Amino acid sequence: MWRRFVWLCAVLCFGASCGGETPTPQDNRLTIAMIAKSSVNPVFLSARTGAEAAAKELSTQHGIEIVIDWRTPPTEDGQVQAQRIAQAVNDGVDAVLISCSDAAKVTGAIDDAVARGVPVITFDSDAADSKRFAYYGVDDIKMGRAVMAELAALMGGKGKVAILAGNQNAPNLRKRVEGAMLEAQQHPDMTVAGTFYHVETPQDAAAEVVRVNNAYPDLGGWAMVGGWALFTQTLLTDLNSEKIKVVSVDGLPPELAYIEKGIAPVLWAQPTYLWGYESVRLIVDKVHLKKDVPIINPMALERVSMENIREWAKKLKGWGFSDVPEHLLQ
């Protein structure tokens, strides 16, 4: 037994030496660890497509090999994200691109990465108190305001509304709720029944909407600062477009049916593909071209309605979404 143990240790040492000799062309290679919030959320898969497209394009343009190393946890967990940042730095990546599930949890890991010479950029959800060199994403307070303003316009500035808000821990969602509440105060004839949170899955979100509708029969509108509920089809039948109006963020393929049916006449879509595409471009500017980049890089929202639904559908298809309704592409 003891002899076998010694042999195994010898193999371990041999492995270390073999591993050490494996050449990797680091001088000509830029490896970016991409850590989104959750790998089951389609918006982050679109961001990954954007990052990989930018990597391909910029590799050709600058004569280097840019690699996207996808390290997104299966479900949202700030602690796991912090662990993955540390692992990525240990594995020798050149930069980290992250959307923070819990800014407070990952700030230490981001600062450690920066201290060890690995620049970090945030997208979608920022860690403003960390040493990240830049953030790319929407202004969440403005986004919340835009959703509520649009809903107020649809409801003639009066009635009872509810806010659907997903995970309470996500700093970006908290800001969107804050923006929506600020905007609601501008409409004295509107009342907010409450802000409703849920586990960030489409089924949980849709179930929460139905529960709240039953509890508030006089509810006239939903301001959805996250789009999960409209990723299901059940609300196409459970919501009456003549009674309830919805304005939601995101404009993913499953949500387009809600525009067509008049339940959600307007979606404030984030071009999620650009999270990856623009962030990789900023990393290349900073790390490879040694340029100064702005700390805050705002992403513009796109207003999607029946007027431009076809153009938007074509964009989604181009960004790698496979479930875009075929009739909108013709």
Added chain:
Amino acid sequence: MLRSLIKSQQAGLLWIILLLGAILSLFAGSHPDRITGVPVNNFLNPYTLMQTATDASFFVIMAVGAMIVIISGGIDLSVGSVYALSGVITALVLRATGGFGGTPDVLVSGALCVGIGLTCGLINGVMVVGLRVHPFIVTLGTMWVFRGIAFVASKAESVLLPRSLTDTVKWTAGSDALYPIPMLVMLAVTGVGAVYLARTVMGRHIFAVGGNVEASRYAGLHIDRILIGVYAVSGLTAGMAAFIGSSYYGSASCADATGYELYVIASAVVGGASLRGGRGSAIGAMLGATLIVLIRQSIRTLHFDQNYEWILIGCAIVVAVVLDQTKQRLTERLKSEAG
């Protein structure tokens, strides 16, 4: 000591961990060091090894407590929630008081986390004994209650902890970015757990209760007191893990350690615990948790598609338990044949 460990019940697990380590070292590849340019193995380097130990430490500290409950024939599903509640309440108290500065912060938060964990554990124990309800049901209920209290108290906010706590738990021991404290606490808790189970009268009583509760009762053991004690220890270790984890990451939230109870129970089971009670060890819990964390690490180090992570961990748990049971049956058969 190493020789005796190799001959012990956990030897098989240790071999698997070493074999996985050897495979990872062989196939991990390398990257040049950012400063010296010298090639560094992607797995066998101090940073990755320390990070793996740190990731395992939070599970291990909780798993030692959970292992003691499992040996007694019970189960504690609330450890993740106890972790969240201990961290959140401690962070809120420190925020409300404005902190005490430096060492007092560390002492107060350590005492608070461990105290809250211990209280939660005592509540579990008293309910299991007093209500005569299966511990699965009791701890399933308290799992929701404790997390719910953390949720209401924190208003779902991630509460920052004073910097002095993070500085203490992320002490570098003179290195640039190696943080040995979580690993050292993990080793200390495992050591204390191993001695407690194997070398104390209380430890032997726990095995006796888990092995045959009726026989233990006839032997005059205070079953109720022992059961309350094991749940208290489980809560205490969860509180201790919360102190290390929350301090390390610098914040506490009600969502912390969600689902960790399953990893912790899996660690104990992979480490040789029998869910029927009467069998298990603290070192086994540590090795079980280390193996699970190492499997997670290997998926990233070897650049496998990480969507397969859950499948691999699930298979590893089933394979480990089946192999362990097969080994047990063979050993018993050989013993009976020899007898």
